[in-house]
Amino acid sequence: MPFENIKDLYEEYKKIWSLNYALSLMGWDRETYMPPADASIRGEVIGTFSELIKDQYLKLYNLVQKYEGKENLSDEEKGFIRVLNREIKYYVKVPIEIIKELDKVTSEALIVWRQAKKSSDFSKFKPYLERIVDLERKVAEYLGYEKHPYNALLDLYEEGFTVDDGDSIFNVLLPNLKDIYTKVREKNYFPETHPLEEVEYDVKDMEKINNEIIRILRMPEDSFRLDISAHPFTIRISGNDVRITTRYEGKDFKETIYSVIHESGHATYELLIDKNLEMTPLAQGASTGIHESQSRFWENIIGRSKEFIHVIYPILIKYLDFVKRYNEEEIYKYVNTIKPSLIRVDADEVTYNFHIALRYEIEKKLLSDEIKVGELPEIWNEFMDKYLGIRPKNDSEGVLQDIHWSQGSIGYFPTYTLGNVVAGMIYSSYKDLKENVRNADFDNVKTWLKEKLCKYGAIYSPKDLLRKAFGKSYDPYDLIKYLKEKYLNV
């Protein structure tokens, strides 16, 4: 038992863990099997659970204090206290009125955002976003920060990640990506669009393909599920019960396949965390960015590779007659079209990080009050023009496209780029990757990832974990190297 020295904390924490366990299941059920009439009661119960969890955290406050700076603790025990302190910190430092106000504003803002997006009218959403930004600035003040208020919010999603880190990553990435993009289009090996994007499929057939893919990916039958929901997601109930969802749009079959591979990447991380950490705050990913690195690694670096297409091609032609007209190379091109898109979630590997850079710049300057919410539509469009050379025709395909801000998630977006960056670091460091993928030896891939990163859960901060694994923190050059190898060596 690795938590011998903090047994009281370990035992007490089980209550929080159990409440979160139920919360996860209620969340999963809401998106999959819940009869729709229960939606508002489910919302209320989830709210009550948040209160119960908060009460339990505050109860742990004094208990955890006594271990502060204590010697002779194991890495697991230090990690337990570090993560627990981070979880408690928000409730201790931010006044309850601010938390409640944020809950209230965001639950209204979500509805308003949906309407505003539908009618492409930013002015409807503006007053809500102003209140959210204002409240988030207050949250940052209460949490405390060095140098830049945005740092307080970034830290909520990515421990220790700062504006200095972000600036230096994007300063390296953007010119290199621009260069890669220009060359990709000059060579014109990868198309901008592909005829398969328009071909319709039978949902039952696609379900069979997805089931074969999760079997090939060696997702464990006894502790993993795939269901259907409006938006794909991964949820960990416990380390023995991790569930993903996908959706079936009825055409462009790569969409559902890559959502399954992406979510399977998240799920694999959760499944590979050391089982000794179960029921502790360490039984989770090291950070949002590290988590995203796993999903991106599986989706893009493995899933969109020539080797992986070779592995799944027989399955595709087994169930989808229309695929037979295309050879493996053609399918490889279909899953790797490169084209500047107005919409982030449609973006390819090369242009995706421009979308994040834009949001990062906006969030940073909103927090420091250098720009106003009212200016966002125009600023957004200018950034799009500058980065990708295209301009949204309206707010719906511009500043209103993402749900995140309506939920009060400011500081979350950069972790998408960190996910890509860390996935690049894994690629760089994993010598037998292509061979393992070509042989569909995904048990080996999992063992590699487990030993390198996953088994540690949240024992170490993301930067410490990366240094332990790769001898360095976030390094964008590995991602650039990967993209050059894949997209320019053709």
Added chain:
Amino acid sequence: MPFENIKDLYEEYKKIWSLNYALSLMGWDRETYMPPADASIRGEVIGTFSELIKDQYLKLYNLVQKYEGKENLSDEEKGFIRVLNREIKYYVKVPIEIIKELDKVTSEALIVWRQAKKSSDFSKFKPYLERIVDLERKVAEYLGYEKHPYNALLDLYEEGFTVDDGDSIFNVLLPNLKDIYTKVREKNYFPETHPLEEVEYDVKDMEKINNEIIRILRMPEDSFRLDISAHPFTIRISGNDVRITTRYEGKDFKETIYSVIHESGHATYELLIDKNLEMTPLAQGASTGIHESQSRFWENIIGRSKEFIHVIYPILIKYLDFVKRYNEEEIYKYVNTIKPSLIRVDADEVTYNFHIALRYEIEKKLLSDEIKVGELPEIWNEFMDKYLGIRPKNDSEGVLQDIHWSQGSIGYFPTYTLGNVVAGMIYSSYKDLKENVRNADFDNVKTWLKEKLCKYGAIYSPKDLLRKAFGKSYDPYDLIKYLKEKYLNV
């Protein structure tokens, strides 16, 4: 808002309600979609939730005391306090050591009972059952009772139900049932077995039939689900989310159909409870017996009637080719075979209550120490001989057949007979029933049941509710009248 005078209780109780809501969902998921590797963690979390719920109940103890005997409360408010007091009573009166000991013994006993049943060896189970009976006797002492210790346990499942009630019900039922059974066999209209019991079906077809049946029964699509599990059950998540399950054995198609109708009866009760009672202790059935009356009423009195067979016959022949060889009357006989069975769950309407009488007599005498656990196999077999004229060949088809005692459920069995008795009272009082069923007008049936019984939830004790609805408490003569009409008028 019907709880104006006890607002503090109402608000505080929401926490318990929310914890129970999650507990129900975790229970449902465990039997339906949970990946099997999570079983032991799920068990641990459910245990933690029981602790959390207990803590919340004890917190409410002082709060509820202050309303004791207070004037000018509405029926709803009085009911709220009455039911809450009943729920708290167990935790307040029974020492935690006894509760924990019972939890421990029953969780071991469940496993031992399974093995003992498999090898048909009562001696394995005997020491566990002895400890359980001993503990249950202690529970009865701590809870307190008048006249007979069994009364304390009966009251846990059926408020106010006593040995005096039980004795007088069975004293009326048994000779009458014996008489009815003899005449049924003399007339020989209803067969003992039917060839359809051996015919295999395709599960996909049966799923379609069950889906058509729940549509005919007007189960609401937006707040109801039907799934598959090893043992059929009903669970209420909330009044807007009630779920049932069934199973498909692959032959004898009436089994899955009547499990669906039975569970739909339970579900209908939950769905008909006044929505104003949601999130209170009143949002549940009045008692286990009243709940069973609903499932039995739908399953037997409606479902096994000639009128209902007329309604579902077209669906049966639509999906099951082999049914076409039988006319409606023949299907009516197939679903109403009458034959003494060794196994309670296989018993028909006429002989079922003998199985309960046997268990009632045994539980009563165990509690008063008139008989010993070691004597049970022999006593069981003698009762079977006396009541039904058949003798189990071994303990597996005798004293070991039911799971209940291994779970510490002593006092539960009689509620099955109460369910039949109350279903008979409904039959007696509902004049247009046959017409409504023949016309498949199940909305009307539901309105009748709602106004008569269901909408009140647990506002009134079961006896008060029956007096309000029928002007009398449990009356076995209505059941006898129903059985005579159905089985002797042929």
